[in-house]
Amino acid sequence: MDNSKPTPEVEQGSNEKNSGPLVILIVTVLVVIVAIWQFSVSDMDNEEQTNEAEVVTQAPVILLDEPDVTVDMPSDVVIDEVDIIVPETVTTEKVEIILPKINESDLWVKAKLPDLTWRNELLSLIVTEDIIRRFVVFTDNFSQGLVAYDHSLFVQPSENFSVDEKSSSVDGKNNVWQWDSKTSKRFDLYVDLLRSVDSTTLVKMYMDVKPLVDEAYKELGYEDDFTYTLQDAITRVLDMELPQSDMKITRSSVMYKYQDPQLESLADSDKLLLRIGKENLLIIKSVLLEINEKLAKRVTKTN
Known part of the structure; x- marks a missing residue:
């Protein structure tokens, strides 16, 4: 993180410090660590190509009773709709010839x-x-x-x-x-x-x-x-x-x-x-x- 950014001010008259930013920081660090750990385990499994099934036990996730964090998407990001192309079924129907008597x-x-x-x-x-x-x-x-x-x-x-x-x-x-x-x-x-x-x-x-x-x-x-x-x-x-x-x-x-x-x-x-x-x-x-x-x-x- 960039330490040069100003630290949010603590509202005067409060007996306790606002712990919201600190909790967000802790949750973010935990998520990054878990993601890196899972990625490393996945790479090791691919390299070893072992036939034995490995049981991975993840650490319990601690839910903190804190306000929900909403991430706003930047206004200049445009998500294009992707058209799903379904291949047409090729039919080779034989044309029936109608013959006279x-x-x-x-x-x-x-x-x-x-x-x-x-x-x-x-x-x-x-x-x-x-x-x-x-x-x-x-x-x-x-x-x-x-x-x-x-x-x-x-x-x-x-x-x-x-x-x-x-x-x-x-x-x-x-x-x-x-x-x-x-x-x-x-x-x-x-x-x-x-x-x-x-x-x-x-x-x-x-x-x-x-x-x-x-x-x-x-x-x-x-x-x-x-x-x-x-x-x-x-x-x-x-x-x-x-x-x-x-x-x-x-x-x-x-x-x-x-x-x-x-x-x-x-x-x-x-x-x-x-x-x-x-x-x-x-x-x-x-x-x-x-x-x-x-x-x-x-x-x-x-x-």
Whole structure:
């Protein structure tokens, strides 16, 4: 304490000295001593880290029958209110997709198609009648090596397969021609459409519409998950090997055939891939590989 401060005067005529300030001083010193002692004991406990429970007996507090001491807060002290921030609960509710009935689903699917590609002008290549059933039937047949042209999702190319029969026959044989890669150009727009599709959006759309896909699949008499059939169809394309030698074709009747018996014995789906052409097939493989990987992740997550 600063002893230079003036000592309060003792009121004249009093027989006893005013003991209030002295009592306040004594109480203050006792409080400081007790606080220091408790702080020291706490530090010692933290340093020793003993597992034994220590019993601390505090000295009894002597209540002095003296007037209450009121401490006034300085007028220039401002206590700010503290806002308690309660973290918001993060909810990951799944948005439920309201699907139409399968017989009324064409308009719903057609409205989603522009979200799949930036080449919207190529959407005219897609058949928009009974879309879901067409997709299911064509995919199921393709996975088995068959081609259901009547259920194709795409309109037929405006140009048919043809060869230049006026050109010289190869190997000196009649009715045998070299494969003309120009005939595969008729599939270029279809490949451009597939290449422009956003694979993430496509897989999400498939998962959204899957209840209708499953319904169409059950109409064919199946009970298993259609996704496995879809993956089988994709795998068939990815496993398709391109012939090392030049392809030769022949015609003994109205239909053209491959001169090589091994090529001619391929499944119809594989022969369709050959007609698409080497460059187009490589692009299709690349796109389907990406789609298949994302599809597998979504299937694993849902399971």
